[in-house]
Amino acid sequence: MREKEIRRSMPAFPIGTMMMLTDLTARQIRYYEEQGLICPKRSETNRRLYSLNDIDRLLEIKDYLSEGLTIVAIKKIYLREKETKQVTPQKILTDEDVRKILYKELLNQREWRYKL
Numbered sequence: 704m705r706e707k708e709i710r711r712s713m714p715a716f717p718i719g720t721m722m723m724l725t726d727l728t729a730r731q732i733r734y735y736e737e738q739g740l741i742c743p744k745r746s747e748t749n750r751r752l753y754s755l756n757d758i759d760r761l762l763e764i765k766d767y768l769s770e771g772l773t774i775v776a777i778k779k780i781y782l783r784e785k786e787t788k789q790v791t792p793q794k795i796l797t798d799e800d801v802r803k804i805l806y807k808e809l810l811n812q813r814e815w816r817y818k819l
Contacts, residue, residue, distance in 0.1 A: 706804055709796075714744035714752035721753050725761045732761065738774055740764055740781065 718729050725732070735741050736751075741760050743751040767777045796804075 706807075709804065711755040714754050714757075716753045716758070718751050718753070721758065721761065724758055725765065727761060727765065735761065735764055738778065740774075740777065 716724070718732060721727070721732055722729055732741075736743060741753075741757050741764075743753045743757060746752055764777060767780070772780075
């Protein structure tokens with residue numbers, strides 16, 4: 704998995720932030736979760752945490768609904784996408800890989816700060 708994909712799938716946003724970014728209510732977001740359209744991760748305290756990919760998915764669901772599609776139709780779209788998507792073997796990240804990625808990010812941030 705590339706670094707960009709790792710960052711996009713990293714759960715980081717609480718439901719309040721999701722509400723602001725998507726203009727959806729907490730109830731709507733939880734309903735889409737109940738319907739299996741999104742799957743947020745849970746923190747140690749059992750709070751929902753969402754990723755950038757979840758934001759994209761929620762905005763896409765919102766667009767589909769505004770076009771007149773039902774939740775059932777949206778589920779079918781996502782099911783078809785999942786079925787047609789080719790399964791590619793993904794590299795499993797080791798602790799060493801994660802440390803290297805984190806180290807590179809910290810170096811990049813430090814370099815960026817000094818450029819300012």
